[in-house]
Amino acid sequence: MYTLPSxxxxxxxxxxxxxxxxxxxxxxTTPKTIEDVKEIMAAQEGHHSEGHEVxxxxxxxxxxxxxxxxxxxxxxxxxxxxxxDLKPEGHxxxxxxxxxxxxxxxxxxxxxxxAAFFFMMIALGVLVFYAIQFASxxxxxxxxxxxxxxxxxxxxxxxxxxxLIVVFAGTHFFPWQNExxxxxxKILQGKAGYLNFPFFVIRGVIYLLGWNLYRYFSRxxxxxxxxxxxxxxxxxxxxxxxxxxxxxxITEATMSxxxxxxxxxHWYSTLFPWYIFASMFVSAIxxxxxxxxxxxxxxxxxxxxxxxxxDLAKYMFAFSIxxxxxxxxxxxxxxxxxxxxxxxxxxxxxxxYKLLFFGMLILNFVFPILVLMNSDYKRVPWFxxxxxxxxLVGHYIDIFLLVMPSTVGHNWYFGIPEIAALLFFMGLFIFxxxxxxxxxxxxxxxxxxxxxxxxxxx
Amino acid sequence: MASxxxxxxxxxxxxxxxxxxxxxxxxxxxxxxxxxxPVHGLDHAVGIAPTRIAIxxxxxxxxxxxxxxxxxxxxxxxxxxxxxxxxxxxxxxxxMPAFIPIMFELTVFFAGHLMVITFYMRSKLWPFKKAENPDxxxxxxxxxxxxxxxxxxxxxxxxxxxxxGASEISLIENEQDH
Numbered sequence: 001m002y003t004l005p006s007x008x009x010x011x012x013x014x015x016x017x018x019x020x021x022x023x024x025x026x027x028x029t030t031p032k033t034i035e036d037v038k039e040i041m042a043a044q045e046g047h048h049s050e051g052h053e054v055x056x057x058x059x060x061x062x063x064x065x066x067x068x069x070x071x072x073x074x075x076x077x078x079x080x081x082x083x084x085d086l087k088p089e090g091h092x093x094x095x096x097x098x099x100x101x102x103x104x105x106x107x108x109x110x111x112x113x114x115a116a117f118f119f120m121m122i123a124l125g126v127l128v129f130y131a132i133q134f135a136s137x138x139x140x141x142x143x144x145x146x147x148x149x150x151x152x153x154x155x156x157x158x159x160x161x162x163x164l165i166v167v168f169a170g171t172h173f174f175p176w177q178n179e180x181x182x183x184x185x186k187i188l189q190g191k192a193g194y195l196n197f198p199f200f201v202i203r204g205v206i207y208l209l210g211w212n213l214y215r216y217f218s219r220x221x222x223x224x225x226x227x228x229x230x231x232x233x234x235x236x237x238x239x240x241x242x243x244x245x246x247x248x249x250i251t252e253a254t255m256s257x258x259x260x261x262x263x264x265x266h267w268y269s270t271l272f273p274w275y276i277f278a279s280m281f282v283s284a285i286x287x288x289x290x291x292x293x294x295x296x297x298x299x300x301x302x303x304x305x306x307x308x309x310x311d312l313a314k315y316m317f318a319f320s321i322x323x324x325x326x327x328x329x330x331x332x333x334x335x336x337x338x339x340x341x342x343x344x345x346x347x348x349x350x351x352x353y354k355l356l357f358f359g360m361l362i363l364n365f366v367f368p369i370l371v372l373m374n375s376d377y378k379r380v381p382w383f384x385x386x387x388x389x390x391x392l393v394g395h396y397i398d399i400f401l402l403v404m405p406s407t408v409g410h411n412w413y414f415g416i417p418e419i420a421a422l423l424f425f426m427g428l429f430i431f432x433x434x435x436x437x438x439x440x441x442x443x444x445x446x447x448x449x450x451x452x453x454x455x456x457x458x
Numbered sequence: 459m460a461s462x463x464x465x466x467x468x469x470x471x472x473x474x475x476x477x478x479x480x481x482x483x484x485x486x487x488x489x490x491x492x493x494x495x496p497v498h499g500l501d502h503a504v505g506i507a508p509t510r511i512a513i514x515x516x517x518x519x520x521x522x523x524x525x526x527x528x529x530x531x532x533x534x535x536x537x538x539x540x541x542x543x544x545x546x547x548x549x550x551x552x553x554m555p556a557f558i559p560i561m562f563e564l565t566v567f568f569a570g571h572l573m574v575i576t577f578y579m580r581s582k583l584w585p586f587k588k589a590e591n592p593d594x595x596x597x598x599x600x601x602x603x604x605x606x607x608x609x610x611x612x613x614x615x616x617x618x619x620x621x622x623g624a625s626e627i628s629l630i631e632n633e634q635d636h
Contacts, residue, residue, distance in 0.1 A: 328555075328558065331555065332555045332556075336555065336556065338544070373516070
C-alpha cells in the first residue's frame with residue numbers, strides 16, 4: 001500500500017494555494033477598459049523608444065523568413081492581416097486598442113488552459129496507454145496497471161476543469177463564438193454548421209462521458225479481477241478497451257479541432273489531431289515512468305524490475321521521435337507550400353516565440369535522443385529522470401505554443417498567471433494521483449498475464 | 459602444432475545451455491558452439507563480450523548525416539544558389555526543412571548498410587566462402603559444443619561431457635593451427 005508521503009502532500013497543498021492566489025491575481029489585474037490599455041501602451045512606448053535607439057539600424061534585418069523567401073518586404077504582414085481572426089474587419093486606430101485589450105484579458109484564461117490541459121492530457125494519455133496494454137494483451141505491463149490507474153484518477157477532476165474553461169472562455173479563445181465577427185465573415189459562416197456553441201458543448205460532454213466512463217469501468221473490472229477466480233472481468237476489460245480506443249481516436253481528433261484548432265478558425269491542418277496525440281502520449285508515458293521510479297525508490301513495488309523501466313524508457317524515446325516526425329511533417333509541408341492562409345500559423349510562432357519554438361525541438365527531440373539512445377542508460381533511473389524532465393518541460397512549451405500565439409498573440413509573457421496555473425495544477429495532480437495510488441494494493445492479482453509480467457526479462 | 463578438440467553433440471537447447479554452464483564452471487575452455495537457431499542467453503552463458511556493432515552503427519549514422527549536410531550545402535548553397543520556386547537558398551539553415559528528408563535518409567542509409575558490411579567483415583562472411591560447419595546436423599536439429607582438450611586429460615573430459623548429457627562425443631585432431 002502506498003500513502004502519499006506527508007511532506008509531498010503538504011508540498012502539493014502549498015503550491016495549490018500559491019497557484020490559486022497567483023491565478024486570482026492574474027484574473028484581477030487584467031485591464032478592464034480601453035483607457036487602461038492606453039496607459040499600458042504609453043508605458044511600453046517609453047520602454048520601446050529607448051530600446052529602438054540602441055537597435056537603430058538593425059531595423060532592416062527584422063524581415064522574416066517568409067519575406068526573404070518571397071523577396072517581398074511585408075508579405076507576411078499582409079498574410080497575417082488577412083488571416084488573423086481576432087481582428088474584426090474594417091478596424092481603425094481605436095480597434096487596435098480594443099484588440100490589445102481583448103488579448104490582455106485573454107492571457108490569464110490561456111495560462112490556465114495551458115496548465116489545465118497539460119495535466120489532463122497526461123492522465124488521458126496514460127488511460128490510452130492502459131487501454132492499449134489490454135487490447136494488445138501485453139505480457140510485460142500488468143505489473144504497472146495499478147500505477148496507471150492511479151495516474152488516471154486525475155482524469156475526472158482534470159477533464160471537468162478543462163471542459164469548464166473551454167465552455168466559459170467564450171470569445172477569449174474562440175473567435176467563431178463572436179456573432180458580430182461571424183456575421184461579417186463568409187469562412188466562419190461556412191463552418192458554423194460545426195463550429196456553433198450548442199454543438200460545441202454537446203461534443204465536450206460526449207468526450208467527458210466517454211473517457212471517464214471507460215476509466216470508471218476499467219478500474220472497476222480490474223479491481224474485480226483481483227478478487228475473482230475466473231477471467232470474466234478481464235474479458236470485459238479487453239472488450240471495453242478495444243471500443244474505448246476506437247472512441248478515443250475519433251473524439252481525440254474532434255477534441256483537438258474543437259479546443260485548439262478552432263482558436264484560429266481560418267487555419268486548418270489535417271494531421272493536427274495526431275500531433276496533439278503524440279504530445280499527449282509521450283508526456284503520459286514519461287509521467288508513468290517517473291511515478292514508477294518514485295514508487296520503486298520507496299521500495300513499494302519490488303515486482304517491477306529495471307527491465308520494465310527499460311521498456312518505458314524505450315516508449316519515451318520512440319514517441320519523442322514520433323512527435324518530432326509529426327511536428328516536422330506539419331511544419332515542413334506548410335513551410336514548403338507557403339500558402340498565405342496556412343503559413344500564418346507558423347509566422348506568428350516563429351516571429352514572436354522564436355526561442356520557445358525552436359528550443360522545444362531541442363528539448364523534445366535532441367535531448368531525449370542523445371540521453372535515451374544507449375540501451376544501458378535506459379535502465380539507470382536518474383538518466384530516465386533527466387530525460388523525463390526535458391520531455392515534460394518541452395511538452396509544456398508545446399501546449400503553450402498551441403494556445404498562446406492563437407489567443408494572446410505577441411502579448412505573451414511567462415509571468416505570474418502562467419507560473420501560478422502551472423503550480424496549481426501540478427499540486428492538484430500530485431495530490432489526486434497520490435491519493436488515487438494509495439487506495440488499493442499496488443500489486444495486481446489474478447491477471448492472466450501477471451506471472452509473465454513479474455518474470456519479464458529480455 | 460597439433461590442436462585437439464572435443465566435439466560434444468546435444469539434441470536439446472536447454473540441455474546445451476546447462477552443459478555450457480557446467481563446462482564453464484569446471485574451467486574447461488569452450489572454443490565454439492554451433493546451433494541451428496539463436497539460443498536465448500547462450501552468448502552470455504559462453505561468456506562472449508557484448509557486441510559493439512550498435513556503436514559503429516551510430517558513428518556511421520553521424521557520417522551519413524555529415525555527408526548529406528556537406529553535399530547539399532555545397533550543391534544548393536555554395537556552388538550554384540539558384541532561386542528555385544522561391545526557396546531561400548541564401549544560407550543552409552534557411553532552406554534546411556527542404557533538406558531534412560535527405561539528411562534523414564542518408565543517415566539511415568549509412569548507418570544500416572555500413573553496419574551490415576561491418577557485420578559481414580567481422581564475422582567473415584562472403585559469397586563463395588567455404589562453410590565452416592563441423593557437422594551438417596547442426597544446421598537442422600543438433601547442437602554442438604567444441605571444447606579445447608589440449609591441456610586436459612581426454613578421458614576425464616569425455617566422462618565429464620558425457621555426464622552433462624552429450625549424445626555424441628568425438629575427439630578431433632587438427633594438424634594446422636588456425
